[in-house]
Every structure is written in C-alpha cells, then in structure tokens.
Amino acid sequence: MTPLELADDCLVLGQRLAEWASRAPSLEEDVALLNISLDLLGVARTLYAGIGDEDALAYLRLEPDFRNCLLVELPNGDFGQTMCKQLLFSAWQVLAWESLLFSLDPLLSGVAARALKEARYHLDHASSWVIRLGDGTQESHQRAQAGLEEVWPYAYELFENDPALEAPWRETVLPVLVTATLEQPAPTWRPSGGRRGEHTEHLGYLLAEMQSLHRAHPGASW
Amino acid sequence: MLWEVFVRPRRGLSHVHVGSLHAEDAELALRNARDLYTRREEGVSIWCVPSAELVASSPEEKDAFFDPAGDKPYRHPTFYDVPEGLAHL
Numbered sequence: 268m269t270p271l272e273l274a275d276d277c278l279v280l281g282q283r284l285a286e287w288a289s290r291a292p293s294l295e296e297d298v299a300l301l302n303i304s305l306d307l308l309g310v311a312r313t314l315y316a317g318i319g320d321e322d323a324l325a326y327l328r329l330e331p332d333f334r335n336c337l338l339v340e341l342p343n344g345d346f347g348q349t350m351c352k353q354l355l356f357s358a359w360q361v362l363a364w365e366s367l368l369f370s371l372d373p374l375l376s377g378v379a380a381r382a383l384k385e386a387r388y389h390l391d392h393a394s395s396w397v398i399r400l401g402d403g404t405q406e407s408h409q410r411a412q413a414g415l416e417e418v419w420p421y422a423y424e425l426f427e428n429d430p431a432l433e434a435p436w437r438e439t440v441l442p443v444l445v446t447a448t449l450e451q452p453a454p455t456w457r458p459s460g461g462r463r464g465e466h467t468e469h470l471g472y473l474l475a476e477m478q479s480l481h482r483a484h485p486g487a488s489w
Numbered sequence: 490m491l492w493e494v495f496v497r498p499r500r501g502l503s504h505v506h507v508g509s510l511h512a513e514d515a516e517l518a519l520r521n522a523r524d525l526y527t528r529r530e531e532g533v534s535i536w537c538v539p540s541a542e543l544v545a546s547s548p549e550e551k552d553a554f555f556d557p558a559g560d561k562p563y564r565h566p567t568f569y570d571v572p573e574g575l576a577h578l
Contacts, residue, residue, distance in 0.1 A: 293511055
C-alpha cells in the first residue's frame with residue numbers, strides 16, 4: 268500500500284459519494300454521506316500534501332496516473348448498491364489503516380491514526396444500512412442483493428498486494444451479510460488493474476467533472 | 490418518525506435540546522444525530538427521544554402552570570447575606 272494508492276482511493280470515493288449531495292433518501296442521510304465524503308477528502312489531502320503538490324496530484328493527472336482500486340470508481344447505482352460498496356471498502360480500509368498504525372513511514376502512521384477512527388465509523392454506518400436494507404422489505408432486500416452482486420467482484424483486487432488482509436476482511440463482512448440475510452456472491456470474474464493505472468471507463472467521467480474547473484481556471488480558489 | 494435530540498457538550502454539563510431529525514429507528518436516529526449535531530465537536534454524549542413520547546405543557550395551561558410563581562419572590566435565594574470572599578454560589 269503506497270501513500271498514492273491510499274490517497275487516490277480516498278479522493279475518488281470521496282468524489283463519488285459527493286454525487287449523493289441533494290439526492291440521498293433523506294436530508295439526514297444526505298449529510299451523513301457528505302460527512303463521509305469529506306472525511307475521505309481530508310485524508311486524501313493530507314497524503315497528497317505529504318508526497319507532492321496537492322492540486323497537481325488531484326487535478327492534473329489523467330486516468331492512467333491514478334492508482335485507486337476499481338471498486339471506488341464504480342458508479343453509485345442505487346442507495347443499496349452504494350451502501351454495499353461502502354461496506355466492502357470500509358471493511359478493507361479499517362484493516363489497511365490498522366496495519367499502517369506502526370508503519371515506518373511517519374506520513375502513513377500519522378494519517379492512519381486519524382483515518383482509522385473515521386473508517387470505523389464509515390464501516391459502522393454502512394453495516395447498519397446493509398442490515399437494514401437486506402433484512403428489510405422484499406424490495407430493499409432485492410436491491411441490496413443486486414447491488415452486492417454488482418460490487419463484490421471488485422473487492423478481490425484489494426487483496427492482490429496484501430493477501431493477509433482477506434481473512435480478517437471476510438470475518439468482518441460475512442457476519443454482516445448473514446445478519447442482513449444477503450447471500451455471498453460467487454462471481455466468475457475478478458476484475459483488477461486499478462493499482463497499475465488500468466481503469467474502468469467510469470473513472471474518466473469522474474475525473475473530467477472533478478478536474479474541469481481547475482483545468483479551465485488554473486489555480487482558481489474562493 | 491420524528492426524534493428530539495439532546496446533546497451534552499462536555500462532562501459535568503446536562504444534555505441540552507439541540508433540535509430534531511427524521512429517522513426510521515433508534516439506531517439510525519443516534520447516527521443521524523451524530524452527523525447533524527456533533528460534527529463540529531459540539532458534544533460527548535447524545536440522547537434521542539421519539540418526539541411522540543415527549544410530554545409537554547400546552548400554551549393554554551401557561552397561566553395555571555407558571556403565573557402563581559410570579560409573586561413569590563421568597564422562593565428565590567435572595568434573602569441571605571453572602572459571606573465575604575465566597576466566589577461561587
């Protein structure tokens with residue numbers, strides 16, 4: 268796990284979650300999702316500032332330069348799918364930050380201490396929603412299961428470089444799925460490539476929107 | 490379902506009503522309260538109470554409830570000589 272990979276994960280997911288602004292199921296959930304989005308943005312900024320120029324790293328790179336995992340760049344889908352994605356990713360992120368608490372890189376160990384608390388809350392938030400939706404009405408159950416099927420294959424990429432995290436990740440995620448009465452998907456494919464800069468088509472659109480202002484007005488601020 | 494939110498700013502103080510919110514269940518109410526009312530370090534403890542469960546005095550009862558206390562100044566502890574040097578009473 269490099270600082271750039273971790274930062275790109277946070278920036279891209281933060282931008283994705285920001286798309287929920289004014290569109291969440293309730294005003295309260297709107298604020299909750301944007302809080303999470305801003306948590307992630309804060310972590311990304313700290314990491315970028317530690318390795319180079321924040322603006323250049325966030326606004327002036329193209330898709331192949333980004334090292335985020337594919338999971339975070341996927342479109343939001345419906346609310347159930349977003350919550351399933353949040354569950355899988357947050358569960359991994361908690362483990363990742365835990366493993367970096369005693370990193371020899373002071374940038375990583377410093378960020379990990381703060382980010383871990385935030386990630387634990389994100390995991391808690393997503394878990395409670397996945398359970399509520401999965402174990403809710405027939406409609407919410409179907410949507411949650413469909414959302415889970417959509418995002419699950421992308422989770423394998425998280426463990427390509429850190430296989431040791433997969434077992435504890437399953438110990439976190441699977442009990443939530445059981446309580447939510449959701450079935451663990453058994454995908455036949457395992458997309459990957461994000462860490463090498465090979466992304467889905469979705470990242471380009473996300474970056475275009477995120478970077479357009481800075482590219483049109485370099486250095487703009489308010 | 491509507492909930493009333495009470496936040497305790499720090500240890501030693503009481504929970505104070507800060508507002509209300511919508512949530513489908515108690516767990517969600519607490520999480521929403523955390524996100525809505527304590528995101529700027531406003532508190533260390535949160536209570537959520539279903540608004541329907543609150544018992545409140547009504548404006549029509551105002552006279553009977555509160556007016557009788559108006560002409561009973563002896564209920565205020567203002568008839569004591571405060572010892573010199575007592576900073577906090």
